[in-house]
Amino acid sequence: MSRKITALRLQKRNPRRVNVFLDGEFAFGLSRIVAAWLRVGQELTEEKIAALQAEDAVEVAYQRAVRFLSYRPRTRAEVRRNLEKHETPPAVVETVLERLQENGLLDDAAFAHAWVENRLAFRPRGARVLRQELRQRGVPDEITEAVLESSLPNETDLAYRAGQKRLRRLSRLPWQEFRQKMGAYLARRGFSYEAASEAGHRLWDDLQSNLKNDENEETP
DSSP, rough: OEEEEEEEEEOOOOOOEEEEHHHHHHHHEEHHHHHHHHOTTOOHHHHHHHHHHHHHHHHHHHHHHHHHHHHHHHHHHHHHHHHHHTTTTHHHHHHHHHHHHHHHHHOOHHHHHHHHHHHHSOOOOOOOHHHHHHTTOOHHHHHHHHHHHHHHOHEEEEEEEHTTHHHHHHHTOOHHHHHOOOHHHHTTTTTTTHHHHHHHHHHHHHOOOOOHHHHHHEEE
């Protein structure tokens, strides 16, 4: 049994969607991109109507995902959770994720590289914390390990860079207290005991060297 399209009207509140009227009555709404080929007078079978509505469900979910990605890069898992939060059917979720990936809008490896590079530039962290952060965002472990292996510099050097951000605050402490507080600070940022200890010694040496230089400058 077929039904005839008697009107196609843009929705007033959402002009990106079209109201479809069949046999003189409102039947359903569709995204404009899905309704683009429809014409008044065209007849639709029940199978075709079901196919149009299924295609519309994918398009609605896809546009929702694109908006979600527009705020900042996301992982595949984050987009999945967002779609599931809106009660998107599982089959639609999978279709949308594949379409996003094919269009270059989803790339967990690129996300992980960007995340690590940002951390290295502004908030240095050890491998343990970076691994935890990426896991929380749903990056697969194999991608995380590959990115960390290719992107992280020597851990002691990285701990040294991270410690420099704390150096001024601890600069007036005696050695034992300095070592304890700097070590705890670096440990919280995911650095191993060995890397934190070596970096702490280097930072302490820097402090002593700066003090000597200051004393020499003050000597008449």
